[in-house]
Amino acid sequence: MSTHHAPTLDPSGFYVTGEHHTENGTLLGFWLYLMSDCLIFAVLFATYGVLNGSYAGGPDQKMLFDLPLIAVNTAALLLSSITYGFAMLEAHRGRKGAVIAWLVITALFGATFVGIELTEFHHMIGEGAGPWRSAFLSSFFALVATHGLHVSFGILWMIVLMVQTSKSGLTEQMTRRLSCLSLFWHFLDIIWIGVFTFVYLMGVLK
Amino acid sequence: MSTAHHETELEPHVHSHDHGHGHGGEAHGSLKGYMIGFVLSIILTAIPFWIVMGGVMTSNQTAAVVVLAFALVQIVVHVIYFLHMNSSSEGGWNMLAMIFTAVLVLITIVGSFWVMYHMNHLMMPQMHEMSASDAHDMP
Numbered sequence: 083m084s085t086h087h088a089p090t091l092d093p094s095g096f097y098v099t100g101e102h103h104t105e106n107g108t109l110l111g112f113w114l115y116l117m118s119d120c121l122i123f124a125v126l127f128a129t130y131g132v133l134n135g136s137y138a139g140g141p142d143q144k145m146l147f148d149l150p151l152i153a154v155n156t157a158a159l160l161l162s163s164i165t166y167g168f169a170m171l172e173a174h175r176g177r178k179g180a181v182i183a184w185l186v187i188t189a190l191f192g193a194t195f196v197g198i199e200l201t202e203f204h205h206m207i208g209e210g211a212g213p214w215r216s217a218f219l220s221s222f223f224a225l226v227a228t229h230g231l232h233v234s235f236g237i238l239w240m241i242v243l244m245v246q247t248s249k250s251g252l253t254e255q256m257t258r259r260l261s262c263l264s265l266f267w268h269f270l271d272i273i274w275i276g277v278f279t280f281v282y283l284m285g286v287l288k
Numbered sequence: 289m290s291t292a293h294h295e296t297e298l299e300p301h302v303h304s305h306d307h308g309h310g311h312g313g314e315a316h317g318s319l320k321g322y323m324i325g326f327v328l329s330i331i332l333t334a335i336p337f338w339i340v341m342g343g344v345m346t347s348n349q350t351a352a353v354v355v356l357a358f359a360l361v362q363i364v365v366h367v368i369y370f371l372h373m374n375s376s377s378e379g380g381w382n383m384l385a386m387i388f389t390a391v392l393v394l395i396t397i398v399g400s401f402w403v404m405y406h407m408n409h410l411m412m413p414q415m416h417e418m419s420a421s422d423a424h425d426m427p
Contacts, residue, residue: 110378117389124393128400153337160329163370167322174316261316268370272363275333279359283340287348287355 112262116269119232123273126225127280134285136217143218143285146211148202152282155198156274159233162191163271166264173260178252181260185244188267192237199230222281229277232270239263317372325369332362 134143169184203223206212213223243263247256317325336355338344345351367373367386375383 110381113378113382114385117385120389121392121396124396128397131397132400132404149337149341153341156333156337160326160333163329163366164322164326167317167326167370168319170316171319171322265371268366271370272366275359275362275366278333279336279355283336283355284352286340287352 108258109261109265112265116265119269120273122228123225123276126221126228127276130221130225130281133217133221134281135288138216138218140216140219141209141211143282143288146206146209147282147286149282149286151198151202152278155195156278158191158194158198159271159274162188162195163268165191166267170260170264173252173257176252178247181252182244182247185240185247189237189240189244192233192240192267196230196234196237199226203227226277226281229270229273232266232273236263236267236270239266317369321369321372325365328365328369329362332358332365 165184165188169181169188172180172184206219211219213220240263243256243259246259250256336358339351339355345354373382373386377383
């Protein structure tokens with residue numbers, strides 16, 4: 083791409099200063115939002131890290147965590163990441179039906195993840211290990227449920243995009259929206275790497 | 289971008305997708321990139337689970353360090369292959385924002401552990417020769 087644009091009426095020429103410029107800055111702006119979201123998780127991770135030994139006589143990680151279940155959950159989220167990737171590839175290829183199909187599969191994997199997590203929470207609370215039991219459990223629920231809430235809203239967003247895509251087709255705006263959700267979804271998978279490692283695996287190792 | 293791009297967006301693309309940087313300003317990946325990322329992250333997830341669930345390592349501390357190292361590598365893999373991060377995406381601002389955030393995250397987490405570890409250490413009853421009844425009142 084040349085840096086010297088001929089004096090045309092193309093308004094985008096106004097912004098071109100380097101070889102690459104952003105499209106309305108939407109994706110950069112969304113990226114900045116994700117980075118600030120990352121800080122929320124950093125604070126929750128730090129809180130959990132500080133409080134994860136404060137059991138107040140209650141159950142500890144080894145008694146509560148069911149690693150095979152977490153492995154299934156991790157697999158579901160990882161699979162949903164690659165299927166969203168396939169949806170994006172189809173979006174760039176302009177195949178509307180395929181995009182919606184992959185989004186449905188992704189949302190189902192996401193729903194599986196949330197479902198398993200809710201089952202786990204239900205089980206823990208049934209055993210009397212709710213967030214009120216100890217500082218460890220308060221920080222555990224705050225961190226893991228914040229992530230789960232993000233995934234739930236991601237699924238909601240995905241459903242909205244499925245409807246919009248089926249109605250308006252893969253316009254430039256739709257591709258941009260899909261790209262934003264792509265960043266959001268892969269970002270949540272990255273947070274989950276931190277959760278399953280730091281909370282579950284290292285918790286059982288303690 | 290311009291309306292010319294808008295129109296090409298509507299029809300199926302004929303050109304290849306290996307050029308990395310799309311017309312939309314976002315670097316979008318290729319099938320190969322996604323598959324590499326996926327296979328790597330399966331491996332990088334399976335090994336830590338195997339280490340912990342199989343009780344492979346005798347020292348829990350070593351196991352924790354290894355598991356944490358795998359997580360850090362996997363995060364990098366995800367950022368490169370799924371978020372398509374490189375130093376030139378969004379004119380370098382993506383990378384800059386991420387590095388800045390990583391520094392803040394590091395300060396927050398390491399700082400918290402550091403301060404709280406020392407506080408717990410200093411508040412341990414035997415350090416100050418507290419009586420047993422005083423120690424009882426400690427949280």
